[in-house]
Amino acid sequence: MLSRLWFGFFIAAAVAALVRWLVGGDATVFAAIVGALFDMADLSVKVMLLLFGTLTLWLGFLAIAERAGLVDGLARWLGPLFARLMPQVPRGHPAIGLITLNFAANALGLDNAATPIGLRAMHALQTLNPSDTTASNAQILFLVLNASSLTLLPVTVFMYRAQAGAHDPTLVFLPILLAHFASNLVGLLSVAYMQRLRLWDPVVLAWFGGGGLLLGGFLAFLASLSAVALASLSSLLGNLALFGIIIVFLCVGAYKRVPMFESFIEGAKEGFDVSKDILPYLVAMLCMVGTLRASGALDFALDGVRWLAQHAHLDTRFVDALPTALVKPFSGSASRAMLIETMHHSGVDSFPALVAATVQGSTETTFYVVAVYFGAVGIRRVRHTVGCALLADLAGVLASIGVCYWFFG
DSSP states (O other): OHHHHHHHHHHHHEEEEEEHTTTTOOOOHHHHHHHHHHHHHHHHHHHHHHHHHHHHHHHHHHHHHHHTTTTHHHHSSSSSHHHHHOTTSSTTHHHHHHHHHHHHHHHHTTTHHHHHHHHHHHHHHHTOSOOSSSSHHHHHHHHHHHHOOOOOOOOOHHHHHHHTTTGGGGGGGGHHHHHHHHHHHHHHHHHHHHTOOOTOOOOHHHHHHHHHHHHHHHHHHTTTTTTHHHHHHHHHHHHHHHHHHHHHHHHHHHHOOOOOOOOOOHHHHHHHHHHHHHHHHHHEEEEEHHHHHHHHHHHHHHHHHHHHHHHHEEEEEEGHHHHHHTTTOHHHHHHHHHHHHHHHHHOTTTTHHHHHHHHHHHHHHHHHHHHHHHHHOOBBBBHHHHHHHHHHHHHHHHHHHHHHHHHHH
């Protein structure tokens, strides 16, 4: 499916470029497309260099946590839940602990920590996969939940709004959370439907019910804070959690008498091998995104949506926020650029900018995640992964639009 989508987007870009040339008389479009291909290839290497350093750092700390028994402890604690959601994964398998750490890092907005942990989890799941090239059910569920995982503290979105001069950078905090809930729920239910998972199991209901109560209490506490206090708390918790994870790993490693420096070096060496495997997939995806943008296919799509909305007698203010939504599944850097452009063009606190910020904070770079995570373990047949993940993204986008109309009119 991923191969067909990749080919289809290039064909769409080619058609859009031909229309611009033959109908619009724009003969420079092909030069722009070729330039975008080289630019995206260059950007891929730059992103890879940043990811290489991040992977080396966090895989080193993670090796300490594994030797100290933290990953195994998390696996035993969550064994009953994942035995229902991932029946192919044995109880106590290290993959469960790694999946838990990945979700925790995503929830706190710690993207740099979540990616290397997630890659280690995917490698652990691959050891249980009977196929070298086809995704297993457990890998699909993990990736879809990862791609729609809840971010309790969307600090980066607050930062972009603050840099653009927003009076209240955290104005979109609760809309992002509500839109994220919709994305999470749809992602889980779609995979459960495809894999016939029993979500009505008492253990599953107990875990999700208890987690929902705790999360609801936390949201109630956050809703009681002022905007200034909320922004301060978001920044504090994000950085404190990031450094706190490192200190916990080191302290438990010291208590268990783990050779920490040697363990760090051994784990960090894995960063090179993982990065080397990811680069070709990254180049393929980013070049596709660059071609779509340069060909004008994105502008054609927006004009079509705006025309449909007008004929349906709908408010069209949300259309100007759709570039962020359309490119987010492909590229985080492109969607950030679209968000910044929307804030600059329409105003940081305009309705389109608020919708774009909510979409940016509540959806994920699905194709990037698929390319990086499956590329790291050599998976080529992703089965229903892309469909379920994109359905979750669509739910997040629609919820973002609806919630913003509810909050901001």
